[in-house]
């Protein structure tokens with residue numbers, strides 16, 4: 001048990017050194033933007049993906065969170081997780097996966113839900129801009 005990093009350490013690492021904070025041009029055609037709120041606490045998260053249209057994979061990710069430490073840690077971890085994934089793979093990422101990696105306690109589960117909602121919302125925004133990508137993606141696997 002001694003080797004297992006605690007909730008505190010894992011969250012703190014992503015919280016104190018969040019990966020991929022920032023934003024992209026939301027009007028760019030290859031960028032999908034997700035903006036979601038957590039009903040449980042009112043916190044808000046913005047997550048953006050840049051997609052390589054040839055492979056339907058996520059080439060870059062940026063986020064901004066106006067939320068608690070667990071929300072920041074969840075989105076930071078998520079950005080590392082989904083980079084390089086296809087849109088199809090990224091749309092299947094579950095908040096429970098994030099919560100498990102960060103060892104979030106039950107009261108903080110909705111913070112990781114915010115990250116899951118944000119990536120789904122960003123993907124759906126990208127599909128709205130690029131309707132043909134969706135059929136490519138669905139047909140391609």
Ligand code: FES
Pocket residue numbers: 041042043067068069
């Ligand atoms: Fe919203 Fe955590 S309750 S910051």
Ligand code: FES
Pocket residue numbers: 038040041042043067068069070071108110111114
């Ligand atoms: Fe609200 Fe974490 S996102 S408490």
